[in-house]
Amino acid sequence: MADSRQGRLAGKNAMVTGAAGGIGLETTILFAREGASVLMADISEPALERALTKVKELVPNPPRLQTIKCDVSKESDVAAAVESQDAHGGIDVMFNNAGIMHAQDDDAINTPEAIWDLTQAINVKGVWYGSKHAVLSMRRHKKKAGSVINTASFVALMGAATPQLAYSASKGAVLAMTRELAIVHARENIRFNSLCPGPLNTPLLQDWLGDDVQKRHRREVHFPSGRFGEAIEQAQAVLFLASDESSFVNATEFVVDGGLSRAYVTAE
Numbered sequence: 001m002a003d004s005r006q007g008r009l010a011g012k013n014a015m016v017t018g019a020a021g022g023i024g025l026e027t028t029i030l031f032a033r034e035g036a037s038v039l040m041a042d043i044s045e046p047a048l049e050r051a052l053t054k055v056k057e058l059v060p061n062p063p064r065l066q067t068i069k070c071d072v073s074k075e076s077d078v079a080a081a082v083e084s085q086d087a088h089g090g091i092d093v094m095f096n097n098a099g100i101m102h103a104q105d106d107d108a109i110n111t112p113e114a115i116w117d118l119t120q121a122i123n124v125k126g127v128w129y130g131s132k133h134a135v136l137s138m139r140r141h142k143k144k145a146g147s148v149i150n151t152a153s154f155v156a157l158m159g160a161a162t163p164q165l166a167y168s169a170s171k172g173a174v175l176a177m178t179r180e181l182a183i184v185h186a187r188e189n190i191r192f193n194s195l196c197p198g199p200l201n202t203p204l205l206q207d208w209l210g211d212d213v214q215k216r217h218r219r220e221v222h223f224p225s226g227r228f229g230e231a232i233e234q235a236q237a238v239l240f241l242a243s244d245e246s247s248f249v250n251a252t253e254f255v256v257d258g259g260l261s262r263a264y265v266t267a268e
Ligand code: NAD
Pocket: 017, 018, 019, 020, 021, 022, 023, 024, 041, 042, 043, 044, 047, 070, 071, 072, 073, 097, 098, 099, 100, 101, 122, 151, 152, 153, 154, 196, 197, 198, 199, 200, 201, 202, 203, 204, 205, 231
C-alpha cells in the first residue's frame, strides 16, 4: 500500500460525486490510498456515513476525508461543496460521477417526461455544474494543472434494443460536453476526460436487473469476457486519469468495458 505522502495523487485535493455508490466509493478508497484528500459528495447522507466508515477501515492514516450532502442537479449544492475546499487550497481533481438510471426510463413512447427531465438534470446538468465549479476553483487557486473526469457510459457509444432512452441520451451529452470542455480549457492545463464503463456489479445496474433471469440473460450473452465489470476496475482507470501520469491524455472517451463496445459476435 502506498505511503499517502508518496502516492500517485500525493498532495492533491479531489472531489468525488456519487461517492457513496459503487464506482465513487472504490475511487475514493484508491484516491485516499494514493495520497489525495477527498471530499466525498452524495445525495444520501446515511450512505455517505457508511461509505466514510468503510474508507477509514480500509485506508489507515488517510489524508483529509470529508463528506458533504450534495444534490448535483442543484448548482447551489455543487458550488457550496467545491467552495468548501477553498480553505484547503481548492480542488485539483474533480470526478463527476453521480448518475441515475431510472426504472421507468424506457423507449421514446413510454418514457415519462418527468423521468426524462430528472435524468438529464442529474446526469447532464450535474456534470456541467461540477465541471464549471471545478474550473472556477482551479482558477481561483491558480492551479498549474487540473483533471476533471466525467462518467459517461458504454451506452453512449452503441445502440441497444433494450432501451433506456433518457439515460443513453444523457450519457451521449456527457461525451460531447466533456470533449468540448477539454478543448476549451486545454491551454489552462485543465484536462477533461470521459470514463465509459461497461455493465457493472454495482447497485445502479444490479438493483435494476434484480432477479429477472431473462433480463439478465438478454445482456450477459453479449459480454465478450462473460462477466460484469467491478467498480474497482473503473476506479483504477479514474486514478490514472486523475494523476499526472496521464498529463497528455485529454478529451478521451476512456472505455473500460471488457471489450463489449467492440464486439460483434462473442464466444459461446
Ligand atoms: P451507484 O448507484 O452504485 O452509485 C451512484 C451514487 O450516486 C449513489 O451513491 C447515489 O446516492 C448517488 N446519487 C444519485 N443521485 C445523485 C444526485 N442527484 N446528487 C448526488 N449524488 C447522487 O452507481 P454506479 O454504478 O457507481 O454509477 C456511477 C456512475 O457510473 C453513474 O454515472 C452511472 O451512470 C455510471 N455507469 C454505471 C454503469 C453500471 O453498470 N453500473 C455502467 C456505465 C456507467
